Amino acid sequence: MIGVLALQGNFSSHVKVLGLLGHNSKLVKSPKDLDDIDGLVIPGGESTTMTKLINRDEKFFESIQSFSKNQPILGTCAGLILMSKDSFDSKVINLGIIDIESTRNAYGRQVHSFDAELSLEHGSKNDSFKASFIRAPKISKVGKNVEVICIHDDFPVAIKDGMHIATTFHPELKNETIIHKLCFGDK
């Protein structure tokens, strides 16, 4: 059972993609919802809004951090920002689950959002897929034990740090399963 943080954002698309891989999923709205799940998705949405709702319960922040010690977390877009070590913005919290730094809305406003054809760095060429960058962040610094798994226009756009994965794009908007499979496997 994989949890999907459901405070705000497009969590429903992640539930759908997890279903395509045969995973049951559960919406996570409070710390106790983390108890019986084997992995967590932090979806896209507004990182400021999610920050506000995580901070509402003083145990939530630490609960997600301690969950990450033993279970994989996948973050897309706003999820990547929250998982980062730092994103240099006092309006968002950083869980520090992955050793990267990120910059919010780094490509600009919505008129600069775009779709791109991507492929995994160590995958076969047949594994290319399309993904959407929606007011996307950029990864500005990558720690030394972090593996860059996807590059677009010379920028890392997906990384793996231990069992955790984070992307600046949205694989779930196109029902793409490749990233979720990499993080949680399939059944």
Added chain:
Amino acid sequence: MSDNNFKVKVGLAEMLKGGVIMDVTNVEQAKIAEESGAASVMALERIPADIRADGGVSRMSNPHMIKEIQDAVSIPVMAKCRIGHFAEAQVLQALEVDFIDESEVLTPADEDHHIYKHPFKAPFVCGARNLGEALRRIHEGAAMIRTKGEAGSGNIVEAVRHMKMIVSEIEEIKNSNEKTLKEKSEEMRVPIELVQYVSDNGKIPVPNFAAGGIATPADASLMMQLGAESVFVGSGIFKSEDPKERAYAIVQAVTNFDNPKEILTASYKLKDAMKGLEISEIPEEQLLQKRGD
């Protein structure tokens, strides 16, 4: 005209799900909205309740005022243009507004046609009272639909009517046969493919939000339980006695819309909501929802 960007436009609407979009008229209000957890703000010179009270022609807001709000917050900023006024929309796009609301709250510029929205890079949201209206707007290129409700009334009754209408019409055509779908597409004046999509998927092809008259956490919960995927709150926040607390309470109510105890907690310490209007006391010709079809 093809619209290669349509999915990217709908993508932002998807990111705003489970959130609250708040009307703000200045930088200070925009900051309060963002700090309270708004997923987006709608920048406009006058909130609907004041537009209603002031009368006169209501137009796109001053770009300078919108720009100040864009500079003050990091969440997406929306702005309104008049129905059919594609030149106002072009200006808002040049300003890089994140979402354009082609809105019945402003005085319509074209009584017969809405903007043809596909050529724009900026996504549009449009109001609807029923499924036909929603699908006509989507056919024109809208990337998000919201109920019209009755803006500036502080009265939820019209938003409830419109959401229930859309949801029941979707139910009605789910799994219908080809003949019925063809009749529906003619009746709604939209291509059969759109009606087919609704029939196959049990939903419209873009996110469906609620707007028009939401004033309390329980109003937000009601609309979410009726099928809305997010809520717009216009006059309800900054016409109340406690904007900051109310804004945060409505954000919590949307996240926990199906948990009455959470709605109770969110509502508990609030002061008075905006006064509101009885719909039957609004003269027929002043009903904003009748603008555009």
